[in-house]
Amino acid sequence: MSLTPLHKGKHTLTANAEQLMRYPEIFFWGAEKRLLNIVENYLKLPVAYDSLSYYYSIADGKDLGPRKWHRDKEDWKMVKIGIYLNDVDEYGGPFECVYPEINKFLHQTVQPKYRVMKHQELQQHLPDPKSNWFTSCTGSAGTVVFVDTAMYYHRGKPPIAMDRAALFFGYFSRRPKNPYFCGRSPLSRNQLHYLSEFLPPDLYDYVNWKDSLPGIGRWIPKNRLKV
Numbered sequence: 001m002s003l004t005p006l007h008k009g010k011h012t013l014t015a016n017a018e019q020l021m022r023y024p025e026i027f028f029w030g031a032e033k034r035l036l037n038i039v040e041n042y043l044k045l046p047v048a049y050d051s052l053s054y055y056y057s058i059a060d061g062k063d064l065g066p067r068k069w070h071r072d073k074e075d076w077k078m079v080k081i082g083i084y085l086n087d088v089d090e091y092g093g094p095f096e097c098v099y100p101e102i103n104k105f106l107h108q109t110v111q112p113k114y115r116v117m118k119h120q121e122l123q124q125h126l127p128d129p130k131s132n133w134f135t136s137c138t139g140s141a142g143t144v145v146f147v148d149t150a151m152y153y154h155r156g157k158p159p160i161a162m163d164r165a166a167l168f169f170g171y172f173s174r175r176p177k178n179p180y181f182c183g184r185s186p187l188s189r190n191q192l193h194y195l196s197e198f199l200p201p202d203l204y205d206y207v208n209w210k211d212s213l214p215g216i217g218r219w220i221p222k223n224r225l226k227v
């Protein structure tokens with residue numbers, strides 16, 4: 001992906017549907033039964049697989065978009081599986097997540113709920129900003145991160161030394177709290193139907209979970225994540 005004039009000034013580039021459809025094996029990787037079982041075990045509910053997003057984060061140090069501390073709004077609990085496509089050190093935009101104790105404190109104190117905060121701002125909410133309050137997931141290319149991005153405050157640290165390429169696969173329950181915030185991947189429902197035809201038949205409902213939403217739920221338009 002190049003920095004054409006169209007991309008200039010953007011902190012994060014994403015792959016579009018056509019680019020993702022060129023490599024369906026990436027989508028299929030996220031539909032592995034072993035991964036779905038891990039997610040189901042955590043959610044204790046039937047799982048929806050919300051496909052994936054590709055983020056290419058430019059080393060511009062800007063504290064914007066998913067680089068601000070936030071919680072994802074799709075469901076009460078969810079799982080994201082992130083994979084780094086290049087080595088990521090502390091200057092290369094590691095994924096970061098607040099520790100459980102502090103996260104609990106933030107749930108109790110931050111208003112409004114789901115408030116999005118720059119690093120400095122979140123620090124002001126902490127009882128002891130100098131304490132160890134988050135984990136930083138540095139790792140080599142191929143590192144895999146499992147995280148509940150709905151329950152836990154998280155961010156991609158703004159990269160300053162090196163661009164960071166990563167994939168994020170999304171999972172939540174089949175009856176998510178906010179269908180409007182689901183479907184973050186650029187793939188259309190038709191493309192998801194098409195891809196799921198190549199999967200074992202018992203996986204069809206994981207991918208096409210929207211088909212079984214009651215009422216108008218399934219017609220709620222996609223709220224594409226803008227980064």
Ligand SMILES: O=C(O)CCC(=O)C(=O)O
Pocket residue numbers: 055066067072080094095096149154155156157168
């Ligand atoms: O780019 C990152 O590391 C953060 C991504 C993120 O917030 C998400 O996928 O929910």
Ligand SMILES: [Fe+2]
Pocket residue numbers: 066070071072149154
């Ligand atoms: Fe997020």
